[in-house]
Amino acid sequence: xxxxxxxxxxxxxxxxxxxxxxxxxxxxxxxxxxxxxxxxxxxxxxxxxxxxxxxxxxxxxxxxxxxxxxxxxxxxxxxxxxxxxxxxxxxxxxxxxxxxxxxxxxxxxxxxxxx
Amino acid sequence: xxxxxxxxxxxxxxxxxxxxxxxxxxxxxxxxxxxxxxxxxxxxxxxxxxxxxxxxxxxxxxxxxxxxxxxxxxxxxxxxxxxxxxxxxxxxxxxxxxxxxxxxxxxxxxxx
Numbered sequence: 001x002x003x004x005x006x007x008x009x010x011x012x013x014x015x016x017x018x019x020x021x022x023x024x025x026x027x028x029x030x031x032x033x034x035x036x037x038x039x040x041x042x043x044x045x046x047x048x049x050x051x052x053x054x055x056x057x058x059x060x061x062x063x064x065x066x067x068x069x070x071x072x073x074x075x076x077x078x079x080x081x082x083x084x085x086x087x088x089x090x091x092x093x094x095x096x097x098x099x100x101x102x103x104x105x106x107x108x109x110x111x112x113x114x115x
Numbered sequence: 116x117x118x119x120x121x122x123x124x125x126x127x128x129x130x131x132x133x134x135x136x137x138x139x140x141x142x143x144x145x146x147x148x149x150x151x152x153x154x155x156x157x158x159x160x161x162x163x164x165x166x167x168x169x170x171x172x173x174x175x176x177x178x179x180x181x182x183x184x185x186x187x188x189x190x191x192x193x194x195x196x197x198x199x200x201x202x203x204x205x206x207x208x209x210x211x212x213x214x215x216x217x218x219x220x221x222x223x224x225x226x227x
Binding site for chain 2: 035090092
């Protein structure tokens, strides 16, 4: 679903570097999410936002920060990257009202490697 | 707190065999359960939701509140069913509303 895009798609960085992952959506949804996927751990929620002025921590927010620049954009930052943040990161959105409130739409993912 | 458990990381079956992917949950309220699927080189996408009581691609899932389970079943597996499957629970109220909690995922492989 090209309505949710993530940049970059792949990124290699070094320990201690600051990096930003970006997510944009054209679905007009208010709600946006950042997840990380690790083998054996599934998807874990990092941060979520229910509208532009709303930011909430998820299960594993330590070491991460987010910015909701506009309804369509939600960025995830790693202030000082560490190797155990190597993972696949997904952005997702959902709206209100049926069926969008019941369905999260995912981006293609960003594969991050921290050396 | 809400929790979703998928006890099988890997599941292998042969084409035409029945398949069941297990999902158990823990939630104090009335749960909303979903199955998401990720095919190779594709995005994670919704497969089905319990509230719709629908069959998608031959898959069904019944919410069993007594056993706190939401197992995904298909009577005759196909090779194109090979994928990663996630069970997810959405909180129905309060601060949990709208958030999904995912299980660890099960990789299903259907052999020819």
